[in-house]
Amino acid sequence: MDSRTVALIRTTFKAVAAEESGPERLARSFYSILFTEYPQIRDFFPAAMDSQRDRLVRAISYTLDRLEEPNKLLPFLAQLGRDHRKYGVRDEHYQAVAHSLRTAMSRFAGNEMWTDEVDHAWEQGLTLICDTMIGAAAKETTPPVWSGTVLEHRMVLHNLAVVRLRLDQAIKYAAGQYISVQIPARPRMWRYLSPSVPANANGEIEFHIRGVLGGWVSPAMINQTVVGDQWLLGSPLGGLGVPRNSKRKMLMIACGTGIAPLRAQLLQMAQRRTNPKVHLFVGGHHPCELYDLRTLSELAAAHKWLTVTPVAEREENPWWHADSGEPAPQLPGLEPRMTGQIGKVVASFGPWSDRDVQIAGSPSMVQTTKFRLMAAGTQTKNIRHDPLF
Ligand SMILES: Cc1cc2nc3c(=O)[nH]c(=O)nc-3n(C[C@H](O)[C@H](O)[C@H](O)COP(=O)(O)OP(=O)(O)OC[C@H]3O[C@@H](n4cnc5c(N)ncnc54)[C@H](O)[C@@H]3O)c2cc1C
Structure with a gap:
C-alpha cells in the first residue's frame, strides 16, 4: 500500500478516535451495523459486548499503526486469520465485517472528510487485511481448535491460579507465544493466555492466570475451574522468542503473570547448549506476589547465562498476607531483591544498549x-x- 493511502486511513481513524468517546461510539455503531445487516453473525459474539468493543478499537488501532511495516503486519494478520478459524468464520463474514467497519467510519467522518479517495483507501486497506487473514486460514492444515482436559488447578496467590491441562492433540507453539482460550463457564468469551512452559509432544500445557477485578472471564478461570473441565484453545499467536543461535544479549522484564511467556522461553533455552546472556527482572507489588521465584532460582543456579533480579514495589508484605513471621530465605542463584517500581529500577541500570528487550x-x-x-x-x-488487547 502506498504512503498516501496509509496516511488517509490513519488520519480518518485518528480524527474519529480523538473525538470525545469516539472509539466507543465507533465500536457501537460498527456492531450495530454488523448485527442489523448480517444477523447470522451475532451468534459468533458473546451476549455481553462491553469488553469486546474495547478490544475491537485497540485491535484496529494496532493494525493501522503497522500498515507501513508489512514485514510485521502481514505475519500478525496471518496468525490472526489462523486463530479466527476457531469461530468457524467464512469468507463472507470477513466481507461483512469490512463493509460494516467502512460504513461506520464513513458515518462518523461525515461527508467533508469521507471523500471518494478516503473511501477507496479504506477499501484497499480492509481488502488487504481480509485477504491476508483468509489466505492464511485457507492454507493452514492444523486443527482450527484444540481441546484439553484440566489436570490440576492450584491457587498460588489469593487471586492467581496455575492451571495445567493435557491437550487431546499437542499444539506446536513457540515458547513466548500466546493462545486464545475458552472455558466452559464463559462460552464464546475467548481470552489470551501465555503458556508458561514450552510446547511438548504429550500436549501438556500450563497457564498462570490472574483474576482481574470486575473481569468477565479471568475470575471464572480461577474460581470455577475444576479438574476434568474441558477447555478450548485456538492457534498460537505472537512473536516473542529468542531464536536459536542468537548472539544478542537479552533483557527480560515481567510483572505478575507476565512471567509466563518469559519463563517458557527460559525453560526452552535451558535445553540448548549455548545461549546469550539473559538478565530477567521479575516484579510484583509486594514481595509475596513473586510467586514463581523457586523455579527461577533453580534455573539461574543451574545456568550461568541467566541472572534473575526480583523486584517488589513495597518492602513489606501487606497486612492480609499470612506470613510465617520468619524472614524469607535467600534463594540460591537469585540476585538480592530490589525495591521500587520495576520500570524505574531497570532503567536505573542505564540504556541497556547491547540488549534485546x-x-x-x-x-x-x-x-x-x-x-x-x-x-x-x-x-x-x-x-x-x-x-x-
Ligand atoms: C497477548 C496477551 C497475553 C496474555 N496472557 C495472559 C496470561 O498468561 N495470564 C493472564 O492471567 N492474563 C493474560 N492476558 C490477559 C487476559 O487475556 C485477559 O485480558 C484478562 O484475563 C482479563 O480478562 P477478563 O475477561 O477477566 O476481563 P475483561 O472483562 O475483558 O475486562 C475487564 C476490565 O479489566 C481490564 N483488564 C483487562 N485485562 C487486564 C489486565 N491484564 N490487567 C489489568 N486490567 C485488565 C479491562 O480493560 C477492563 O476494564 C493476556 C493478554 C494478552 C493481550
Whole structure:
C-alpha cells in the first residue's frame, strides 16, 4: 500500500478516535451495523459486548499503526486469520465485517472528510487485511481448535491460579507465544493466555492466570475451574522468542503473570547448549506476589547465562498476607531483591544498549516500563512486547 493511502486511513481513524468517546461510539455503531445487516453473525459474539468493543478499537488501532511495516503486519494478520478459524468464520463474514467497519467510519467522518479517495483507501486497506487473514486460514492444515482436559488447578496467590491441562492433540507453539482460550463457564468469551512452559509432544500445557477485578472471564478461570473441565484453545499467536543461535544479549522484564511467556522461553533455552546472556527482572507489588521465584532460582543456579533480579514495589508484605513471621530465605542463584517500581529500577541500570528487550505484564506495566526505558536511552526498535488487547 502506498504512503498516501496509509496516511488517509490513519488520519480518518485518528480524527474519529480523538473525538470525545469516539472509539466507543465507533465500536457501537460498527456492531450495530454488523448485527442489523448480517444477523447470522451475532451468534459468533458473546451476549455481553462491553469488553469486546474495547478490544475491537485497540485491535484496529494496532493494525493501522503497522500498515507501513508489512514485514510485521502481514505475519500478525496471518496468525490472526489462523486463530479466527476457531469461530468457524467464512469468507463472507470477513466481507461483512469490512463493509460494516467502512460504513461506520464513513458515518462518523461525515461527508467533508469521507471523500471518494478516503473511501477507496479504506477499501484497499480492509481488502488487504481480509485477504491476508483468509489466505492464511485457507492454507493452514492444523486443527482450527484444540481441546484439553484440566489436570490440576492450584491457587498460588489469593487471586492467581496455575492451571495445567493435557491437550487431546499437542499444539506446536513457540515458547513466548500466546493462545486464545475458552472455558466452559464463559462460552464464546475467548481470552489470551501465555503458556508458561514450552510446547511438548504429550500436549501438556500450563497457564498462570490472574483474576482481574470486575473481569468477565479471568475470575471464572480461577474460581470455577475444576479438574476434568474441558477447555478450548485456538492457534498460537505472537512473536516473542529468542531464536536459536542468537548472539544478542537479552533483557527480560515481567510483572505478575507476565512471567509466563518469559519463563517458557527460559525453560526452552535451558535445553540448548549455548545461549546469550539473559538478565530477567521479575516484579510484583509486594514481595509475596513473586510467586514463581523457586523455579527461577533453580534455573539461574543451574545456568550461568541467566541472572534473575526480583523486584517488589513495597518492602513489606501487606497486612492480609499470612506470613510465617520468619524472614524469607535467600534463594540460591537469585540476585538480592530490589525495591521500587520495576520500570524505574531497570532503567536505573542505564540504556541497556547491547540488549534485546522483552516486556510482559499488564498493559499499563508494559507501557510504563517501555516509556522508562526509552527515557533512559533504550532504542525503541530493540523493545518487544505482545499486543496490548
Ligand atoms: C497477548 C496477551 C497475553 C496474555 N496472557 C495472559 C496470561 O498468561 N495470564 C493472564 O492471567 N492474563 C493474560 N492476558 C490477559 C487476559 O487475556 C485477559 O485480558 C484478562 O484475563 C482479563 O480478562 P477478563 O475477561 O477477566 O476481563 P475483561 O472483562 O475483558 O475486562 C475487564 C476490565 O479489566 C481490564 N483488564 C483487562 N485485562 C487486564 C489486565 N491484564 N490487567 C489489568 N486490567 C485488565 C479491562 O480493560 C477492563 O476494564 C493476556 C493478554 C494478552 C493481550
